[in-house]
Amino acid sequence: MRSTHNRRDDRGFTLVELLIVIVILGILATITVFAVRGITNKGQESACAADLKTFETAEEANMAQFGEYTDEATLVSNG
Template identity: 55%
Template sequence: MYQRMLSFRQARRSEDGFTLIELLIVIVVLGILAGIVVFGVGTFRQDAQTAAKAADCKSVSVAAEAWNAKNGNYPTNVQALIDANYLKAPAPAGVGPGFDATGKPAGC
């Protein structure tokens, strides 16, 4: 029995490359990892878009407050803030053109 195991080990050592089972296991593991990455990237993209919209809303709110501090009222639309150089053009995506009574931009 020992002699048979020894000959099997020696035969195995002389082989080069991988077996079909080893290659299939590696392919399956890589497929699982790729699936995790794809779903993770989609989640990160949505989180990034949400954070970008919140930052844009905050920028417009700060510009509207600066307008209010200077003029005593809130602007009628975002374009007025751009024309008065409180914001850079173009208007941030996802932010509505108008404001409510407290100076909060529409869509935020």
């Protein structure tokens, strides 16, 4: 004999299970974005510090060669 009540097919995922997975993936994506953003900012800071050190070295070389630091007009005209 067959049962008279409808039986649910247990093969698929429920809507709640799918929503939980989507929320977890969203949280992981957010964490990843902020981690990458932090790494990018640190890289930019390091590049800026290296550029500043290069400028400082060039100014010290100019002082050693000519006895004075570069003035603003020379910096602007040389680009």
